[in-house]
Amino acid sequence: MNDPLVIAPILIPLFAGALLLLAGPGMRRQRAIAGAAVAALLAVVLLLFADAAGGAVASYRLGDWPAPYGIVLVLDRLSALMLLLTAVLAIAALAYACAGGDAQGRHFHALFQFQLVGLNGAFLTGDLFNLFVFFELLLLASYALLLHGGGAARTRGALVYVVLNLAGSSLFLLGVALIYAALGTLNLADLTRVLSGAEAGAHGLVRAGALLLLLVFALKAAVLPLHFWLPRAYGRAAAPVAALFVIMTKVGVYAILRLFGMVLAEPGGAAGPVAGPWLFPAALLTLFAGALGLLASRGLREAVAYLVIVSVGTLLVGVVGFSEAGMAAALYYLVHTTLLTAGLFLLADLIAGQRGGDALQPGPAVRQSRLLGIAYLLGAMAIAGMPPLSGFAAKVLILSAVTAPAVAPWAWGAILLSSLLVIIALSRVGTLLFWHHSAGRRGGRAGALTLIPTLSLLAAGPLLVLFGESVSGYTQTAARQLIAPLDYMQAVLGPARESAP
Amino acid sequence: MALLLAGVIGIMVACSAYLLLRGESFPVVLGLTLLSYAANLFLFASGGLALGGAPIIGAPGAGEVDPLPQALVLTAIVIGFGMIAFVLALVLRARGDLGSDRISEGQGRE
Amino acid sequence: MEPGHHWLMLLAAAVLPFAAAPLALYLARWRRGLVAWFAGGVGVVVFTALLTLAPAVVGGASVALDWPWMPSLGLEFSLRLNGLSLLFALLVVGIGLLIFVYTHYYLPADKPAARLYALLLLFMGSMLGIVLSGNLLLLLMFWELTSVSSFLLIGFETARPEARQAARTALIITAGGGLALLAGILMLGQMAGGYSVEQVLGAREVIQAHPLYVPALVLTLLGAFTKSGQVPFHFWLPEAMVAPTPVSAYLHSAAMVKAGVYLLALLFPVLSGTAWWFYLVVGTGLTTLLFAAYIALFKHDLKGLLAYSTVSHLGLVTLLLGFGTPLGAVAGIFHVINHAIFKASLFMAAGIIDHEAGTRDMRILNGLWRFMPYTATLAMISAAAMAGVPLFNGFLSKEMFFAETVHQQWLGALNWLLPLAATAAGAFAVAYSVRFIHDVFFNGSGEHLPKRPHEPPLWMKAPVGVLSTLCLVVGIFPEATVAPLLKGAVQAVLQAPPPEYSLRVWHGFTLPMTMSVLAMAGGVLIYAVRHRLFALHDLYLPEYSATGLFRRGTALLLAGAGAFTRTLDNGALHRYVAALLVTALVLGGSPILDGLVLTFPSLEEVGAGAGVTALLVASGALATAAMHRHRLVAVVALSLVGLGVVLAFAGLSAPDLALTQMAVEIVTTVLFLLVLYFLPQRTAVRASLRRRGLDAGLSLGVGAVAAVLAWEMLNQNGGSGLSDYFRAQSLPASGAENVVNAILVDFRGFDTLGEITVLAVAATATYAALYGLRLNLARADERGRSWSADPHPLVLAMTTRPLLPLAMMVAVYLFLRGHHLPGGGFVAGVITSAALILQYLASGVGWTRQRLRLEYFDVIGGGLLLAVLTGVGAMLGGLPFLTSGAAQLQVPGLGSVKLYSAMAFELGVFCVVVGTVVCILSWLGRLSLEQAGAVLPRQEAE
């Protein structure tokens, strides 16, 4: 118990962030601190991941207070997976930013580290209110990072993003309040335990609270009709920022999984299938809104942003049943889509830079057209779910998991049709970018610092399929651990409490 | 008392919702502030109501006061303050970058 | 070779082309010619590998290779070589090899040969993958790869808009079909319990009895039909003729389009034999056969004619498989072989003609016989095969086809329709074949061609020669040539010994023979009256084009997507917020409607204080909303709300909250004023009455939900076991009398750490957001009054200065008291900052900055570090992060002083708060200073 490594993913970037505030304006020093921090973070997270993969749930009692009184960090397979994804994105985004993007605004590195604190905290915490705190932290950092680099478009996108999310933050508090009032605890494991024994009268409150939280998480995840902020925010953010932001929608999905897949999903649990009936139609509509938005995109980054929305819809189709297979498939899809869309954001930036603009209009030829063209092709195929890349495996997993006769026709139809729309859109975009040229000024060649992270992220497309069985094996056990949280409860509450009614 | 508090929270939420629907940065920020006040009260109320006590050992009625929501609200107040401060800065940034107070895209018509 | 090593050969055949494709790209940098040799070499190796395996396979054995890949998915890397796959594989690689040779001479020097070869290799590998896959999911992977490589090959000449368009069309249709196929295969796999071909083929009864059979069948057929260009998905194929001719010859006649047919043949044992199969497959095949044969005649472009002919022949094969009979299958597979041979040859011939004469338009071409007799001869042989002339290979399979149409019995009284339609299609085939030959090689002197043609180089002709020779050899000696291959294939398709059939040329005067004769005669006749038919066609079917329909469809889709997206997302925040609120209303309200027991309000006594407090808050909120257009008034009203909340907290046993809320309230108001200065003072535009009404309705709804939930929450509150623990442990374990403070700095100190991190980020974020911002300064207030000339009223300045140390003393008091009484690091920090801000207010930025030499970020970062390090300190002692500690200190004269680690933590909090608040407010204040140069009256700025 209380392995200090568990808190390291929070402390490392927090420490680095504080140092960066003190470090002054020199970019070299800032990059050194940030780079060292992210490298250390990745190393720690890899160790934690290896631990979690073994199946053990580790908990960390902050202040040495026993749960449910103090705050507990919990590392299970799901959180370890999210931490790893975050660390991978972070290192790629940071490397990309260090090519010069980081100097286009103030305090990039400090904000970046604080964003990581928020993300890692949200993935690790085992306490509902503490989750709120980390949500706020990661949001606030993201607000500022979104503005990084300046410009009217970013400001406009940020306003919408910030306003909606601030309203969401207040709703989060309402949800927490309702759940605390009904159940008298905030610890997730304790909530899971208590929920089976809660009085009938309290369940309405729990449901109301849970649904408000669902709203908040769906807002973060950009589920229709709460997705409006995303295309503007992601489509306009600086490339490394957008790449890191990809994980942010996944925080919403993670929270949905944690709350509705674990806390409220106990068999015979109090709240029953709370989220599913709302989430399923929303997921389908999200898919379509995303795909149509993608078709309507006028800029490359905007298109990638809509791909994020499509992916959220697909992901939730897998999630909504809150079945083991569905969540496992969704997690596989999550890994795939996170890495790929992040890579595509970086790639879009490279392409836009080399053809002198982001607008989806004929432009000068991309300078490194063969390399970037192949990268685009692979990325587009993977994200569209075309074989033999990761998107295909992910899609098949999700389709195979959603077989209930009531939902399957809708789910299958929506996923396949949206895939077609994505193919239509991405083939248009691709031919426009790489085949349709007009005269104009174009940018210079991309350096290794930007190319390597971009290509590495896109390499997830083939790699996730090549090692598909390991990945899907992991996600399967992660889903199993989530849906049967005995280990989780035992790790948090200890053996004595876990067996209490 | 409960009814009164619930009613006040309802009014605050309704007013903040109306302000959020104004679509201009300043009223919207007013609405956000009001909403966060309402949310804080709501969270505060999750511990139940105790009149005239204090969650301090030895204070009158200390046993009836649930201290946890108070601690949570304190955190929420501070976080809310940070958020409002930033969003106000953002409003200024928007003023500088966009010239207008209206939060909408070029073609945005309501 | 050892049979044990067969799988290695198989693997080599499947993998080599993929491995070679990127190498080809690389080699071309070195020398252009090398890449053709390289590709050819790969082709030869693969072909040889297949041939070495052939004897065993033809003998009835099957070579297999199975590696688990993603068992959880049902995906195995499983390769199978049986009769059917061997036949297709040989076709794919054999014709591919010829195409590689042809390409080298065909491609102009300025075109990127490497890309072409790489893509052709990629395609060859994918196609081989399809036919070798022993797992349907694996098959699907290769299937889609052929779509992608086809897309890239059609778009090879990227600069041509029609190439890009055609490439996209092909991709959309075939990939769309691929998606349908995916669904179909997933259903089949679920029905069969796995995706291996053996498993699926063995589950015929289960599958055909399953309720999902029909959807699975339809979806699978959609995949096959789109790939094979069946009507109504045929149009991508003629459009794809913008591709370089080798590509057309290879992908779009000999290989890729056969994938659909291969799939039909592969799944023939499972899916066929039902009425659904018959009607769907026969209906589609027949329509395609007839329709495309008819259209082919009217295509003036050589490649267009061949393309429609291809479509028509694919329809024929489909039709044959649709019959569901063993003999139909035999005929279908036989025709696949024959068609691949003569059509590839014809395409290459067309390429030569284009290359030499500079045009493919048959209205311009004529009399080429004079210039290129060898090519003409070869083309004529292949065209004869296409027309089904006896002694050429096409004749044999067409005879079998005619025989099958005569024998099928599905249509009952309308059984005669099929032979009739078949004969008609045959006649058109003859007509367009004659046209191909006569219009191009004869029919004039060839004087007015764009280019003076010559015979092409030998190696360009050679592939055509090989194939044309095959037409003849197969046509005359079928038993000696294709029979074993065909037999193996048929056996694999039927999963049973093949039926009795004869490959002899002459069967006597049978009905099929009569039909052949009729078709020949009819064809010649049609060709004779072609000019009249052209006129009629142009008159009645002017510009018929599925392509046009498709393009309009895509354009509509794009326009629709744009309209939808911009209607849904109109860019206005109002819409987004409304969506959020409606969702909140629905989600928060649903439990209320849905069984949340509403407790009836008991008329309890409400104290006057509570009533007035509630009135303050409520009227403040209402005033903020009602007067929001006059913004300063709204700020005043909002302050009223804040004050009311302070009173409410005080009344409801929360002194700490009252204190904190009060301190924050002040700073917030100052913040609002700082910002409001740069904004319009009033909201200019007023929303319509209707809008305001709707907004008010929605707001009331959301407010009502919040109120009901709050009411329920207050009534159903059962209390928490946690609070008892906190009360009990606060003093003994945490040393604090103030339980709230104990929670903040100890039990949930981690929240507080997060909270101050948020503050630090808020300062950082604000700084970053405001950095470099330029704003217009208002020279006058909203009514045009110029500002007061007195920026720093003396009375204000003088009075506020002594307040600073006083306030700091109070801050120290609150800081130290916090552990036991209301207070703490946060409040202390806010009070200190408020006092500092007061100095800014009273005496200005310049004056204050001179005296306050504080690097805000040093204070913030330092405070944050202090808080973190306090937590880390515990870890050094082997305790978890943030574990509190206390030390008893004996100070002479003071007695014992207890020091808590929480104090260091609180000091960190204090520093972060001071740094943050002062940083944010002074930065906002400084904005005006930095741009005092750019003064504009507010009115102009509006």
Added chain:
Amino acid sequence: MIFEAAVALLILIGAVFTFIGSLGILRLPDFFTRLHGPTKATTLGVGSTLLGSMVYFTGATGEFSIHEVLITLFLMMTAPLSAHMLAKAGLHHRLPSIAVPPEKVPSEEQRPVDPGPNE
């Protein structure tokens, strides 16, 4: 008894003056006259209440309670400042007044280059 009476009296005096001050805000005819109500009445009002509190807690706990004095002290430092600034704002806005306002607001009469308050 005397102790209780004193407390009660102080409290009531305070409350009455507080009330009157606010009544002035409600009743008096123009802004400048309204300004007089609270800025003075409240000082005594709150002051007297605080005195009551001091007496009460000193009597009730037996320990000398003096910290309420600080509230009065702070109020006396800050309340006149509020009044001053409010009056300045009212003058600057040329609010309607029964008293004849000066032709020009003194602080805006001469406009030398602002040297700042101390320089």
Added chain:
Amino acid sequence: MIALAVWCGSGLVLLAQLMNLWRLLRGPSLPDRILALDTLFINTIALLILFGIARGTSLYFETALVIALTGFITTVALCKYLLRGDIIE
């Protein structure tokens, strides 16, 4: 007796608050509203003290102290805003 005095006193102060509220909502001028707000703040101090006496606790002292010390900042800032627009210059 004290209880009665506190009860009456609270009533009077609450009435005072209502009158201030009326002025704040009614205006008519901005300085009027600010004046009302300022008075509301100050009266709140009285209210808190009375509350403390009624409950026999001095836990509200800190809040009252902070209002006394910083409440006027709102007023000053608002007035400065009316005078100069730019409150920190």
Added chain:
Amino acid sequence: MIWLHRLFPHPLFSLSLLVVWLALVNSLSPGEIILGALLAVALPRLTSPFWPEHLRMRRAGRLVAYAVVVLWDIILANLAVARLILGPTRNLRPRFVILPLELEQPVAVALLANTISLTPGTVSADLSRDGRLLLLHCLDVDDEQQLIERIKARYERRLLEVFP
């Protein structure tokens, strides 16, 4: 002496701070006195840059008498104003009065202005840029000159003694 001055740049203020501290903590325990003394030394030093630069003071003890006078006047003022508020408002005779100042030190001027605001029916409404004229608003003025003289006699004279 110099070290003493350095330690206590504003000895009087330090003393007041100590008193304030003891009032705050409501205690006279030695620990609090020491702590208060420490703060009384530290805080003025810490905030000394914010102090008025040229403060000339003498006979500071007279400020106590001044305070007593002011407090007495406040009580009277409250009664007077209460009567005015409760009475018929049409009888009011509000006036703007300009008070010429003899005080020169800004601190003293501010102190006077605040005193005036705290006392009978007068609010210091504005100060001229040169600090020589103080504009007052008076709630009910009978004789303007008498008012000015009264203020000068009761307050300004006493302040001039302390802040020459």
